[in-house]
Amino acid sequence: MTATKGLEGIVAAKSSISSIIDGVLTYQGINIDELAEKASFEEVVYLLWHGKLPNQSELDELIAQLGEYASVPAEVIAGLRLYPKNANSMAALRTAVSSLALYDAEANDMSSEANYRKAVKLQAQLPTIVAAFARIREGKDPVAPKKGVGIAHNFLYMLTGEEPAPVAIQAMDKALVLHADHELNASTFSSRVTVATLSDIYSGVTSAIGTLKGPLHGGANEAVMIMLDEIGSLENVEPYIQNKLDNKVKIMGFGHRVYKNGDPRAKHLMQMSRQLGELKGDMTLYEMSIKIEALVTGQKGLKPNVDFYSASCYTMLGIPRDLFTPIFAISRVSGWTAHILEQYEDNRLIRPRAEYVGPVDQHYVPLSQRG
Numbered sequence: 001m002t003a004t005k006g007l008e009g010i011v012a013a014k015s016s017i018s019s020i021i022d023g024v025l026t027y028q029g030i031n032i033d034e035l036a037e038k039a040s041f042e043e044v045v046y047l048l049w050h051g052k053l054p055n056q057s058e059l060d061e062l063i064a065q066l067g068e069y070a071s072v073p074a075e076v077i078a079g080l081r082l083y084p085k086n087a088n089s090m091a092a093l094r095t096a097v098s099s100l101a102l103y104d105a106e107a108n109d110m111s112s113e114a115n116y117r118k119a120v121k122l123q124a125q126l127p128t129i130v131a132a133f134a135r136i137r138e139g140k141d142p143v144a145p146k147k148g149v150g151i152a153h154n155f156l157y158m159l160t161g162e163e164p165a166p167v168a169i170q171a172m173d174k175a176l177v178l179h180a181d182h183e184l185n186a187s188t189f190s191s192r193v194t195v196a197t198l199s200d201i202y203s204g205v206t207s208a209i210g211t212l213k214g215p216l217h218g219g220a221n222e223a224v225m226i227m228l229d230e231i232g233s234l235e236n237v238e239p240y241i242q243n244k245l246d247n248k249v250k251i252m253g254f255g256h257r258v259y260k261n262g263d264p265r266a267k268h269l270m271q272m273s274r275q276l277g278e279l280k281g282d283m284t285l286y287e288m289s290i291k292i293e294a295l296v297t298g299q300k301g302l303k304p305n306v307d308f309y310s311a312s313c314y315t316m317l318g319i320p321r322d323l324f325t326p327i328f329a330i331s332r333v334s335g336w337t338a339h340i341l342e343q344y345e346d347n348r349l350i351r352p353r354a355e356y357v358g359p360v361d362q363h364y365v366p367l368s369q370r371g
């Protein structure tokens with residue numbers, strides 16, 4: 001038995017949700033470029049869950065259901081108030097999502113109907129939790145969700161308490177579309193491993209949030225912004241990045257396990273970053289990002305991934321940097337739940353083997369004889 005470090009190249013599941021073939025990403029066979037330009041996030045959520053785009057009444061019904069479930073139990077909000085104000089926002093989200101199960105009477109009902117309903121609830125409630133925690137830690141009250149508007153709109157509204165500008169809604173919606181699913185990425189895999197024991201969907205999504213949090217995965221978008229803040233100016237890009245490259249320090253937002261010739265989502269976020277900069281009349285973050293890309297790609301051949309330009313986009317939308325990864329979760333919960341439902345449909349315990357490299361032929365030494 002020989003291990004493959006990081007399971008690189010191992011095909012661990014069959015899935016009909018999204019695919020990456022020759023660097024082309026599709027959701028249910030539809031190219032991400034087309035979805036990024038044309039689809040709303042709710043259409044994508046429906047597509048991932050049902051395998052087809054919704055017609056008007058199916059879309060209306062989904063938006064109505066999302067609106068119906070968007071309020072989170074008062075006990076979960078009360079819990080958010082007890083968290084330390086400086087709690088890590090992904091840790092807060094992970095804890096709050098886990099606690100949702102305590103207040104859902106059907107949390108452990110494993111019927112397909114109940115599992116689908118719970119997927120809708122999770123998709124509806126994650127944005128509410130993220131926005132509520134962001135406000136509570138600033139000493140403000142949470143803003144109740146609106147009915148009849150999309151998730152991008154509702155999230156920005158609940159975060160600020162103000163009607164968001166159409167351009168902000170559009171940008172957020174596109175970012176949600178671009179982050180929704182990505183085949184067997186680490187967080188999706190962990191959600192599938194969890195539910196393959198026939199554990200519940202809340203446990204699967206809680207595992208996924210914990211996995212997304214790390215800076216090699218979803219946490220990279222916040223790490224990119226920390227880097228941009230550290231760099232601070234266009235002039236400082238070159239010395240800063242050169243120093244990191246010379247010292248073999250990873251540049252966050254670059255590289256990918258699957259894409260070796262570039263992430264197809266990055267160009268959409270780059271374009272969005274430029275447009276938001278133009279609208280704001282401040283191109284600094286966009287120009288810094290372009291310069292970083294030129295240096296990293298030029299010297300290392302590494303291309304930006306989905307996390308790189310999303311950092312400047314979210315900042316230009318006025319979002320604090322520690323909410324970037326929770327926003328990723330607001331989108332990716334659509335993919336996690338689609339994969340969880342798919343796993344339940346044709347389940348088998350996921351249990352690989354390990355290549356043992358530890359000592360052999362050892363014996364128990366009594367405590368008194370140990371050095």
Ligand SMILES: CC(=O)SCCNC(=O)CCNC(=O)[C@H](O)C(C)(C)COP(=O)(O)OP(=O)(O)OC[C@H]1O[C@@H](n2cnc3c(N)ncnc32)[C@H](O)[C@@H]1OP(=O)(O)O
Nearest residue numbers: 215216217218220249250251252253254255256257305307
């Ligand atoms: C939504 C997402 O999860 S997208 C990914 C988000 N993560 C990041 O942006 C973090 C930065 N990137 C990385 O750490 C990696 O590229 C990963 C984790 C995305 C992929 O990791 P792996 O496929 O395991 O590649 P691995 O880390 O082994 O890198 C291979 C080589 O490229 C180098 N490399 C990879 N990414 C980077 C980077 N961002 N900056 C500098 N060098 C890098 C590694 O140092 C390694 O070099 P070596 O062979 O000389 O040791």
Ligand SMILES: O=C([O-])CC(=O)C(=O)O
Nearest residue numbers: 182184185186257258306
């Ligand atoms: O697929 C991966 O390894 C990382 C990921 O989630 C993404 O790029 O969206």
